[in-house]
Amino acid sequence: MSKLSPETLERYIFSRTGAPNEDLLAGPGYGEDAAAIAMDGSTMVVSTDPISLAAERIGTLGVAIASNDVAACGGRPEWLVATIFLPTADERLLDQVTGQLDAEARRLGISIVGGHTETLAALDRPLLSLTCMGPADRYVPTSGADPGDAVLLTKGGGIEATAVLATDFRDELEDAGVDPETIESAAGFFDDISVLPEAAVLAPTATAMHDPTEGGVLNGLVELACASEVRVHLDRGDVPLRAETTVCCAAMDVDPLRVLGSGAMLATIPRDDVASVLSALEDEDIEATVIATVDDAAGDGEVGVSFDSDHYVGSVDDDMYELWE
The missing domain is CATH 3.30.1330.10 (PurM-like, N-terminal domain)
Incomplete structure (x- = not known):
C-alpha cells in the first residue's frame, strides 16, 4: 500500500x-x-x-x-x-x-x-x-507556507504508529523484549491521536497546516513543502520522539519518522509569531517544537525536503505497511 x-x-x-x-x-x-x-x-x-x-x-x-x-x-x-x-x-x-x-x-x-x-x-x-x-472562521491550506516561516511540530513523531504497534503487534513487541509497562504506556497514545486542541491554537496564525498520516512526519513535510512550492531541510535529531515510540519502532525495525503520524500537527508560522504561538500552546499543555525553517525554492533551489542525505519530492512509503503483509 x-x-x-x-x-x-x-x-x-x-x-x-x-x-x-x-x-x-x-x-x-x-x-x-x-x-x-x-x-x-x-x-x-x-x-x-x-x-x-x-x-x-x-x-x-x-x-x-x-x-x-x-x-x-x-x-x-x-x-x-x-x-x-x-x-x-x-x-x-x-x-x-x-x-x-x-x-x-x-x-x-x-x-x-x-x-x-x-x-x-x-x-x-x-x-x-x-x-x-x-x-x-479561517481556512488554512497545506500550500500556504512562505520562505522564512518556522516549521512547528506538536507532540512528536509516530504517535499513531506507537499506539497501533502496542495493540495490533503486542505479541511481536513482547517477543522482541519490550517490557509490558512500555507497551501499556504506548497503547495509551490513542488518547493523543486527536489534534483538535492544537489546531484551535494554531489556526488563527499559521500560514499552512498539515496532518501527517501515512508516511509520518517526513511524508507530511514533503507534501507541505511541495504543495507550497518551497524547500525544507530536516535534521532527524530535531524531531522530538517519545521514549515509547523510540523503543517500539526499534523493536519492529521501522523508522519513527516514516510511520503513521496522526496525533502530531505540522504548521508553518511567521517567524515573528513563533514565540507567542509556542506560549499559547504551552498554556494548553500542548508540546510543540520548531523542527525546521521554510526556504525559498527560487533560482537553483528545488522544492521538497532534504533529509538523511536525500531529497524528497514525492510520496514517502510508510514503513508500517509491510508489517501487515
Whole structure:
C-alpha cells in the first residue's frame, strides 16, 4: 500500500472533478487535507478518509483521523458520515466498531449523522470510510507556507504508529523484549491521536497546516513543502520522539519518522509569531517544537525536503505497511 505520485494524481484525479462550482473555495490538490466551500458568509470544511489496517482500534482511529483533517484546515469538526464494510455479519465485530465510533465521536463533540453498513466477503478485516465536516472562521491550506516561516511540530513523531504497534503487534513487541509497562504506556497514545486542541491554537496564525498520516512526519513535510512550492531541510535529531515510540519502532525495525503520524500537527508560522504561538500552546499543555525553517525554492533551489542525505519530492512509503503483509 502506498500513495499515488503527484503526477498520477494530477492526471487522473485533480483534472477530473466534475462540474465547476463558484462556491468551491479550495478543492482537490496534492497534500491538501480537505475542501473548503462557501456557505452563506461562512466556510464549510469537508474531508474524507479510509482506514483498514489498524484493526483493534479502527473505530477510534477512524473518527480521529477524519476529524483531524478538518481541524488541520482550521475547521471545527461537527458532523461525521461513516461507511462500514465488514468481512462477515459478525455482530460482536459490529458492536466493537460502532462502539468505538460512538465513544470517540462523543469525546470529540462530533455527531454521526449518517452512513452505510454492509458485509463484503472479499475483506479479511473491517474497512471504514469516514467523511467529516465542520465550519471554519479561517481556512488554512497545506500550500500556504512562505520562505522564512518556522516549521512547528506538536507532540512528536509516530504517535499513531506507537499506539497501533502496542495493540495490533503486542505479541511481536513482547517477543522482541519490550517490557509490558512500555507497551501499556504506548497503547495509551490513542488518547493523543486527536489534534483538535492544537489546531484551535494554531489556526488563527499559521500560514499552512498539515496532518501527517501515512508516511509520518517526513511524508507530511514533503507534501507541505511541495504543495507550497518551497524547500525544507530536516535534521532527524530535531524531531522530538517519545521514549515509547523510540523503543517500539526499534523493536519492529521501522523508522519513527516514516510511520503513521496522526496525533502530531505540522504548521508553518511567521517567524515573528513563533514565540507567542509556542506560549499559547504551552498554556494548553500542548508540546510543540520548531523542527525546521521554510526556504525559498527560487533560482537553483528545488522544492521538497532534504533529509538523511536525500531529497524528497514525492510520496514517502510508510514503513508500517509491510508489517501487515
